[in-house]
Amino acid sequence: MHERLDQWAFVWAALAIGVIGTLVMVGWSLLAMMRAERRRDDVRRK
Amino acid sequence: MHGFANPARFLRMARWLMPALLVPGLVMALGALAWGVAYAPPDHLMGVTVKILFIHVPCVWLGMAGWSTIAVASVVELVWRHPLAAIAARAAAVPGAVFTALGLITGSIWGRPTWGTWWEWDGRLTSFLILLFLYFGYIALADAAQRDAASGGAAGRIPAIFGLVGAINIPIINRSVVWWNSLHQPPSITMGRSAIDGTYLWPLLIGALGFSLIFGGVVLARMRMLLAQIQTEARLRRKALG
Numbered sequence: 001m002h003e004r005l006d007q008w009a010f011v012w013a014a015l016a017i018g019v020i021g022t023l024v025m026v027g028w029s030l031l032a033m034m035r036a037e038r039r040r041d042d043v044r045r046k
Numbered sequence: 047m048h049g050f051a052n053p054a055r056f057l058r059m060a061r062w063l064m065p066a067l068l069v070p071g072l073v074m075a076l077g078a079l080a081w082g083v084a085y086a087p088p089d090h091l092m093g094v095t096v097k098i099l100f101i102h103v104p105c106v107w108l109g110m111a112g113w114s115t116i117a118v119a120s121v122v123e124l125v126w127r128h129p130l131a132a133i134a135a136r137a138a139a140v141p142g143a144v145f146t147a148l149g150l151i152t153g154s155i156w157g158r159p160t161w162g163t164w165w166e167w168d169g170r171l172t173s174f175l176i177l178l179f180l181y182f183g184y185i186a187l188a189d190a191a192q193r194d195a196a197s198g199g200a201a202g203r204i205p206a207i208f209g210l211v212g213a214i215n216i217p218i219i220n221r222s223v224v225w226w227n228s229l230h231q232p233p234s235i236t237m238g239r240s241a242i243d244g245t246y247l248w249p250l251l252i253g254a255l256g257f258s259l260i261f262g263g264v265v266l267a268r269m270r271m272l273l274a275q276i277q278t279e280a281r282l283r284r285k286a287l288g
């Protein structure tokens with residue numbers, strides 16, 4: 001049996017998962033860093 | 047190396063170095079992906095799925111680079127007792143795990159139209175899946191060790207030992223396609239030699255450099271986060287003791 005697959009659908013899926021995954025990791029790390037530093041500064045001020 | 051043992055000096059450097067890595071990294075990685083997708087021609091065997099390799103290969107490299115960072119930082123922690131080494135190792139674990147997971151997912155998406163299967167229990171794929179589980183174990187151990195250290199325990203060096211023992215998997219992943227019969231192709235890029243045509247090689251290398259800069263920027267951001275958490279804990283403990 002010969003299976004016909006749309007190769008571009010696989011390309012876009014891999015690129016979307018790779019790029020979105022990387023951007024989410026960057027954003028999450030920056031937010032976690034800012035939250036931790038804000039908490040440290042709040043504790044220092046109190 | 048001990049010049050950066052002072053957290054204040056490290057934080058001064060990290061404040062400018064983190065955006066200096068992240069911004070060009072994002073530009074290079076996204077630019078190289080756009081270049082590869084728009085201009086790299088379809089391969090005579092793989093067709094257009096060759097374009098998946100522009101994201102898959104950097105993710106796989108960084109998955110292994112993440113654990114290599116953990117192993118080197120663990121040696122520095124155990125031998126020289128550098129105070130930032132444990133923090134650097136912990137900071138590399140999450141981006142390493144994310145890139146390992148992305149490498150597995152994008153590889154699986156590439157495998158379906160190319161090999162006709164999403165997954166194959168061969169040496170390369172299995173050893174890379176084990177790397178992801180090693181990351182999960184390391185992250186759990188490091189979190190437990192941090193809580194233990196905050197309550198005065200002595201479990202701080204266990205994640206470093208785990209990081210060193212887990213490093214045995216890195217050469218296994220690297221040599222797996224040589225040692226065992228596999229659907230996965232043998233290494234295309236080795237020291238000073240490449241079997242890849244320049245049309246594919248340049249966007250691949252520029253993308254890999256861009257993703258490496260992103261990895262470095264994320265590690266610095268997570269080191270700043272961990273340092274801030276430790277400083278907060280220490281301040282709260284001092285206040286509680288009066």
